[in-house]
Amino acid sequence: MKNQNMVDPVAKSRVNTLVAFANSTNLLKSSVTATSLGGFWGLYPKKLMKTLKNSKGDAKVNTFIDSMRASSPTRTKSEENQDKTPTWILYHPSALNMFDEIVYNSRGKQIVTFLDYDGTLSPIVADPDKAFMTEKMRATLKDIAMHFPTAIVSGRSLDKVYNFVQLTELYYAGSHGMDIKGPTKSQSHKKNNEAVLFQAASQFLPMINEVYKILVEKTKCVPGATVESNKYCLSVHFRCVDEKNWASLAQKVRSVLKEYPKLRLSQGRKVLEIRPSIEWDKGKALEFLLESLGYDNSNNVFPIYIGDDRTDEDAFKVLRSRGQGIGILVSQIPKETNASYTLQDPSEVCQFLQRLVEWKIKSSHCYKL
Numbered sequence: 001m002k003n004q005n006m007v008d009p010v011a012k013s014r015v016n017t018l019v020a021f022a023n024s025t026n027l028l029k030s031s032v033t034a035t036s037l038g039g040f041w042g043l044y045p046k047k048l049m050k051t052l053k054n055s056k057g058d059a060k061v062n063t064f065i066d067s068m069r070a071s072s073p074t075r076t077k078s079e080e081n082q083d084k085t086p087t088w089i090l091y092h093p094s095a096l097n098m099f100d101e102i103v104y105n106s107r108g109k110q111i112v113t114f115l116d117y118d119g120t121l122s123p124i125v126a127d128p129d130k131a132f133m134t135e136k137m138r139a140t141l142k143d144i145a146m147h148f149p150t151a152i153v154s155g156r157s158l159d160k161v162y163n164f165v166q167l168t169e170l171y172y173a174g175s176h177g178m179d180i181k182g183p184t185k186s187q188s189h190k191k192n193n194e195a196v197l198f199q200a201a202s203q204f205l206p207m208i209n210e211v212y213k214i215l216v217e218k219t220k221c222v223p224g225a226t227v228e229s230n231k232y233c234l235s236v237h238f239r240c241v242d243e244k245n246w247a248s249l250a251q252k253v254r255s256v257l258k259e260y261p262k263l264r265l266s267q268g269r270k271v272l273e274i275r276p277s278i279e280w281d282k283g284k285a286l287e288f289l290l291e292s293l294g295y296d297n298s299n300n301v302f303p304i305y306i307g308d309d310r311t312d313e314d315a316f317k318v319l320r321s322r323g324q325g326i327g328i329l330v331s332q333i334p335k336e337t338n339a340s341y342t343l344q345d346p347s348e349v350c351q352f353l354q355r356l357v358e359w360k361i362k363s364s365h366c367y368k369l
């Protein structure tokens with residue numbers, strides 16, 4: 001629960017300036033304060049998990065349905081979102097617009113990039129097997145990895161995310177960070193040249209496989225529902241299910257999980273994810289990778305984590321509590337987040353990464369001169 005309301009000092013001072021500016025220019029419909037804006041930060045995902053695990057009644061499932069709808073709305077800008085947008089942007093400005101501020105804050109430090117896959121590097125599509133990233137994104141990732149240690153941190157299984165990305169020079173943390181592998185191609189920026197291999201939940205494999213079979217059987221009567229195995233985690237997809245069947249699908253998943261107290265549920269974009277109840281998430285994976293790179297107790301590192309999902313919030317929170325680096329949320333609509341900046345979609349992520357590479361090349365050139 002710690003750090004629930006922590007705000008990093010840079011963001012806070014920027015917000016105060018922006019709030020003063022917004023109020024003085026009547027940018028917003030009503031006057032705002034930094035405190036009123038602070039309400040956007042919270043621990044909604046944890047509350048939601050409790051709801052799903054402990055509730056008995058339909059009302060609780062409805063809360064989940066509302067939240068699922070909001071996490072990945074079909075219409076990009078509802079009226080309600082339009083109202084929230086100006087305030088939200090004050091707190092979470094575009095990482096492209098604030099690029100100079102970001103690189104200024106990283107001065108003298110080693111940037112390490114952490115990238116979520118679905119919705120960050122590849123656009124969200126209906127068929128999870130077809131979530132390909134563009135060749136431009138692949139080329140950009142190759143460039144990024146040449147200049148900064150880079151990791152992909154995904155809910156997908158390690159093999160699956162590697163097959164999508166296909167770059168040997170990156171770190172990969174699959175199954176929400178429960179399965180970590182280092183680059184197989186040596187990188188000059190690595191302090192320690194050994195490939196990392198970490199599997200946090202091997203003992204859960206038989207249980208996960210068993211639950212996969214049960215879920216496939218239980219959900220096959222729901223048109224459009226699919227269950228995806230991500231080795232140490234499972235995903236039950238709602239995207240192609242008619243909204244009127246969401247509640248019954250959620251109930252089916254809950255009823256299976258009741259028999260498996262060692263597993264827990266988390267929610268992504270039109271997906272329910274089942275994973276071992278261990279203290280491990282994308283935030284822990286980020287810390288593990290920083291440690292592997294030799295930056296555990298270092299002030300000389302500036303991690304940049306980019307992600308679009310609820311599960312990425314664990315990593316954003318870790319960065320806030322360490323007071324290091326920045327979190328960037330990929331979203332076109334206002335969402336509760338611990339990230340400091342935003343990007344709209346994978347094409348903006350690509351632009352941001354390209355600018356980082358250009359900036360790095362330019363600054364190393366200036367340094368040599």
Ligand SMILES: O=P(O)(O)OC[C@H]1O[C@H](O[C@H]2O[C@H](CO)[C@@H](O)[C@H](O)[C@H]2O)[C@H](O)[C@@H](O)[C@@H]1O
Pocket residue numbers: 116117118119123124125126127128131153154155156228230235237239268269270271273309311
């Ligand atoms: O951590 P991530 O890399 O973001 O993985 C999270 C989930 O991503 C995938 O599902 C999401 O993307 C699909 C393809 O665009 C989309 O159809 C689905 O609705 C999204 O939730 C993946 O299929 C899941 O297994 C991951 O857990």
